[in-house]
Amino acid sequence: MIKEFLVKGLHCGSCAAKIEDKAGKLSNVNRVIMNFATSTLTIEGSKKHMDSIVDEVKIIVDQVEPGTIVTEKNHTSNKDIDKKEIEEDTSNKSRLYRMALGILVFLGALYFKEEPFSLPLFIISYFAIGKDIILKSVKNILRGELFDENFLMTIATVAAFAIGEYPEAIMVVLLYEVGEYFQERAVESSRKSIADLMDIRPDYANLQVGDDLKKVSPYDVNRGDIIVVKPGEKVPLDGEIIEGSSSLDTAALTGESALRDVTKGDEIISGFININGVLTIKVTKNFKESAVSKILDLVENASGKKAKTEKRITKFAKYYTPVIIIAATMTALLPPLLMEGQSFDTWIYKAAIFLVISCPCALVISVPMGYFAGLGASSKNGILVKGGNYLEALTEIDTVVFDKTGTLTKGNFTVDKIVGVNGTSKDELLKYTSYVESFSNHPIALSIIKEYEGAIDKKLVKEYKDVTGKGVMALVDGVSVASGNKRLMEQFKVECGPVKEVGTIVYTAIDGKYAGYIIIKDEVKKDSKEAIRKLKDNNIKKVVMLTGDKKEVADLVGKDLNIDRVYSELLPQNKVEKVEELYNENIKGLAFVGDGINDAPVLARANVGVAMGGVGSDAAIEAADVVIMNDEPSKLATAIKIAKRTKEIVNMNIGMSIGIKLLVFVLTFMNLGSMWLAIFADMGVSTLAVMNSMRILKE
Template structure:
């Protein structure tokens, strides 16, 4: 039998997996499936299990989660104090995303993998001002000092959290070197003939010096590694630090024991002077090299989030507000919708809005990725973060704060950077068994060397077993995917390609069919009325009625008709009972007359008489690629209106490149067969389908998917939203509607098909980079572990020192990050 229950308290995929595990361990349960999005648990059981059993299991786990019947009113269980929502300012997350979107209030290390938590890049930049004479005066907007009256000046930006982490590790690194180098010199000096150090005092006393110098490294500069190792063992989240902690811990404790109780050790463990071979130098050198790896990672992490920081820098901190002709400098956080803003030459545009007076050229390259400035004049839209040219203009603020395009881009990039690609699931499965297998290999290595190795057998066994533990690097595997995703998403944003999540990156590389709409996707989306043909009545009167009906529609064709009517001074009238019929047209009443405007499907639906009398004229226009709408009054056709929409110059180039890459390009449009055929022929499309309603587009995509095709859908209208959501990859034109953008996995800011080529190239490059990272990580561990175990010794007499193993391990994860950073130089 199968039952469904509500679950409260889950915040991330890690929570979902944990709840699934707890419930599956309840006696009598055969299968559990927990949905994070629906907050539901579907539990299969042989016989009915009382819900109290599940409640007890969750309560014993700590009470963070609650279970109830579907009709229960449930409150969220109390969360850990350290956990908060993703993307909040001042929060910290794991760079390997072990627990999905889970974030923490304080810096520290991940409870799963042990890596240093990384601070979220704040999604809002706040300018602060201070008095040059009274630095204790700090405020968020410009003004004057309340003490001395001087103008406040912007404060210098403080160091980022990554810099603080790096500086903290750098300080510990210097201190580690201060103690590690002397230990290393003392230990290696044994190889020098007539060792000068032994002339000062005996080796047993130098061993005490090594011990004393090792203490600050073990218990201060690198103590965090042992803390992480212990935490990983008690929580059984085995990771890199488990191996480091066991390996260096064994070496350190062995050395102390050997120094204090040498008589308990066999002869093969002793030097000619009767002291035991100690490994204080291996302990401190290994720990210091691991610390070096952490230091280099901290530096590299700051570069992986560089794209978000560069986007944040686009937003200015101030704006010039115009009130009653008087200009005043204010913080951008004080701008409200409807405010009049003056943008001066060379300034960054503070918010999204419309130019009300003046004109200029705007550099939009930081948003669209296109280097050529765009001419803007009155009534044109401008976006925050773009840079004004050499002229000044006035604009009205329409979108402020989080509503601006720049803010949405930053949020989307941040969210996508912290999402998980499906390929990561393979890595997770490997990582789950990685550490236990390495520990097992280390034990086997010890046993084999102890039984079959040369004398001193136990020394060889111990050293090689430790080397195996030290060289293994699960974090290189864990970082392989998220680092590439983070850098790739940022690179896309800088080129006008906004990616919603990592899954979209992976799937975009697999697509073999692109479905595209016509208007606003293949064409400019800026239709204009070519002519109106009226068979009965006054042309101006009919045009006025057409425009009046279209005032209520958001379709681009409607706006074209309204603008045309205004240019002809046609009178607009009040419309009643307006109705938009998706894929067909619009209807409404003006002075008790029913006005119908649309395609032949609407005419048939409304039982309009004699509309076929003018069909030959309409077909002739459609064959030229025009869009034609019939005009009917009181169920009688009175004429038609012809609209043109130029094909985008980039469409032909983009389609040619996509087809070269093996992608079929198919147009699904609500337009008529003749117009669609003309456009498809001009663009050399793989196929097309005309007169499509939203449900037709949806069905067409489902049919392709049933045949095993990976389908991408590009569109910009409300009627495209269902198809965008159904497609494996929905691609919205940034020039389109908010609904389309919300339904899509990828948004193209500029809104043309060349953006799809960029997205495809980016996807290919990111997936290639991820596979390189995974290959290097797998090969590194596959080769490094056997070498550390001593597989080369029988053939070449080569062994791997634990210190060399530590150096290799430290640089393995750094190399993964550096390889991911290469994506920043990618040319799309």
Template sequence: MSYLKKYKEVIISAVFLVGALVAEYLISFTGQQYVYLSLYILSYLSVGGPVWIKAFKSIKKGNIFSEFLLMGIATVGAFAIGEYAEGVAVMLFYMVGEYAQGNAVQRARRSIKSLIDSQPDIANVERNRTVLKVSPQNVKVGEIIRVKPGEKVPLDGILLSDQGSFNTAALTGESKPMIRKTGEEVWAGSINRQTPVRIEVTSAYEKTKLSKILEMVKEASSRKAPTERFMSRFAKVYTPIVVWMAVAVTFLPYLFVENYVFQEWFYRALIFLVVSCPCGLVISIPLGYFGGIGAASRNGILFKGANFLDQLRKMNILFMDKTGTLTKGEFKVQEVYPVNGYDKEELLKLAASLERQSTHPIAKAIADYVNGQSLYSVANQKEVSGKGLVGTINQKMVAVGNRDLLNDYDIQLVGNGWKDSYTYVHVAKEGMHVGTISITDKIKEDSKSAVQKLHQLGVEKLVMLSGDKQEVVDRVANKLGLEYAYGGLMPDDKYSYVKGALGPKNVVGFIGDGVNDAPVITLADVGIAMGGIGSDATIETADVVIQTDQPSKISTAIEIANFTHRVVWQNIGFALGIKLLVMALAAFGIATMWEAIFADVGVALLAIANAIRIQHRYSDVHLILGNGRQGEEENTPAKKCCDP
């Protein structure tokens, strides 16, 4: 019944059209002409009425030469010369095409609707020793919510329970469950898979990651790509031109043809008008881009506008932050090297005593490594920016930091096997070096395959930028097969590198996750942010957001952009080619109204079907590229001598 209601105009028109054809050609009776003519008119009004209403509304807004007026003139003209069946058929198939377009748009919106449906409308909040069901909009930051198995998390927060397993597919496109432990972040829209959990709310309803995703996707659908803008302008110029050309086809032959027959040339002009209608072409292009945005969102990639699909496709230089982008940003103690008579336990105890109050990832790695060990009390502790920490333990000065910190205090470093290219934390007591701790950051499983795939997709130059020391950067670059790698950089140095690469011949991208990456992301032609671990400032300034924090998703995004571009231009070439051919045939009297119907509605339906291929091709969530195994360390050093 819902289908009958939805397509009632087309169904009624088709019934009357069949009746008219039967009355005109299959039976003979008195008043036959009046009966079938009445049925043709009823059939026409069922589908033509809504089109003429749209045409008049368009004229009121100042858009005289709309596709609605084109179809109206052509079909009324067909009636005027006695081609009743063709006039009705043109309008009927036009409406079928409109319904097909509407259905295609709805299909493209489904992936986005799944995000909207992920936004819960109830939160179970602990208040006054009881649990109340309230709207998430009314929950304050700091309150505690409970989420049962199978329920959606209504707000971003920190997990208070020991452990939880969450389905985040609607947010990240990742089918693998996200395991969270006490103190780790949980996102709104994710589904609790196993045991009941308690979560402390950290973000207001309108500031959750899910709300921001929805806002970005809505914004993306309103930002047009250059091809879309061109076709919109093209249609405004193209439509009045073809109307006047149709007028010329009708009347100009009178000056050049001996046996001029008005009805014959008017019929050709009507065919010309039907063929020239640009509606299918105009709708199939934004539908293609919208399909690309929807397919990307289902794979955990958020484009903030269709124009960035085109920009990403053209990107030939990509700058990449190291920590958190290509590496996990999860530092771990690799080795401990005590010197000058100290043992490992005492060395770690001194370091952890100073580092336990710091929020730096390296400090956390040391604290985790000595977990459970009793620590010293520290007095007069201070941070030396970019170098480390200094404090007093048992009235003796202790310094924990990098080589520069020890140089500031004229402390001589003693070597003890720490020659590998890792990050090092040196510890000194009373002006004497007592040992070194090596820290390593793991490379993400898909980073190497992502680098290889990006080169295959035409990104000519991949450059890694990092604040870490050059030896560490070179080690990571060699493992990933990166030719260009620059370490020891401050945020303004990264900015300078990207600014230097900008130019008319380059489309420059930058991908990062930290607050200090926000200016560079804004500067780049295509700014890409890691959305899972990325800062709010970085995500807000980015043009593309990778929700899963997987570098391999960049190549997936480029593949979607490339495929979308191919589909859009296939539609343009196919539609214009067929239309121009049939328009030429109509001018010479070869094409009939039925060829015109195919050139308009048929081509539009084929173009729409072609655009839907984007949704089908990327409907399944893409997992990490490659097998996730890193290759052996290569011997070729990364270039660092000159600008990329």
């Protein structure tokens, strides 16, 4: 059983890691994911013990980060949310008033620094400003938590008081509180920025009840119900337009600025925005099955699939703080004990600085926020990446393999020529071929059926059989008909002469005799040539095309698009074999781009499987690691560019976080560091790293 919770008020990346670690060790728990970027806690465990598991997890959350609000996702009313936001706002105001009072008392203590009563003023100021830090550290001590940043900050400031550095101790808690406040605001602002980009969840649906419209939750609408979408409203569920016409803004899902015109009889996807007309829609899927629900689920769970960099940083953070604390203890004790002329005051002060910068917050916040921003930027461009791990994998791709039909070409096949032989007329050939293809959903079959304008009585078709990779066969009104490629004809030993014309050739045999062929043509997408050029500009060394089409057609498309290698006349299993051959060429990483329906084995084998035209396609969303929501192959180049930019900024954050802390270490040993500088190395760098991560959203 899986339950999801929102953890409101969690702004500490280190705390998020602790929650995930502790909750994951509970009995009857299979898996816990604390997604810091989305403030989402996912618990997977025994259904029988779920209630007790949830209670224990809530206790852990409150222990690690007191004051956070844990609510079950999709089960909190707006009234409850408003109430909690008011409580949080009141708490923030109280905190600011208390800090203002502490600052006034601090200024008074500085003014009367030489007076005997200045020490009580410093102490009052310290407790007024650092109340939250001190209370949290006391609770941590009682629980045996000695590596918490609040405890470390308290020890550092108490040490400063012990050596008479009263102003320094107060400035540390003041700057820490100010830094934490701005860090919280930066984290919340970042979350909101990304959430706004992916704000495709419909708030309500106008359900038609008799002659009236009733505003209801999309969850309460069933398949077959009639809904009305007015201008300016989001389409809440997938369905078919039964009345009206309009233009739709599809940017939230596809990243496209151009409007899409729809009218009666068209299918419509949830998440689009209705611009001008009133649309009456018959619902074809309930909300949980709708495109917008699947996409939201994919986006919200994407951050749970962590990149290798995130995992390494989380592991590093677990050892970093204890190591620094040991170093601080040795710094405070060893030099004064082992070296002549060294005072404890000097080295305790240095040790206190080490304690202040020992918190790994900048690292554990900036890395997941960076990847989450990368996922948000991809989504903004109509590209759904299923996790930070796949975003990172995109940066290592040097070989891209494309399927042809529906990926590089439009997949809108049209009949170009019909040639009957051995006494078979064009009309007779088209009729029998249409009948035998009538049970197939392949684009080529549909184009033939479309060309045949007569009604097809499927009752006349018996013993239908799909011969994988070759074609179809059946009895049509008692007549044996086989239709497909040349390999199908060879299987039944039907002699058919060579066809020199370019196109996809569909051969037909009637009662075991060759009856003729139909030439089908497919148009290359306008975007395909640009896609190949952009990929090569992104340092993709090898672009390959795999297709079941005949060699002449495939080579023509390959030459037109400047593709490096073309493999044609392949069965589905042959595509996997070709991909395996490419892996033997010592490539770094391979992406396969297909329609997500017929190419599942190849999508699964590739380092990154990319499905084209994912809007409304459940199979595409399920099969691939990356889903391009429209039909533009050039979006893959955009995804790779965003992935590389994300990794660049994440590495920059790591370098900045570790580099500045090391610099403060060195300066401290050279007697050039201060606790003020240490606070910047901790809270200041955390805030800068979060803000730096948000630059990815501009991609």
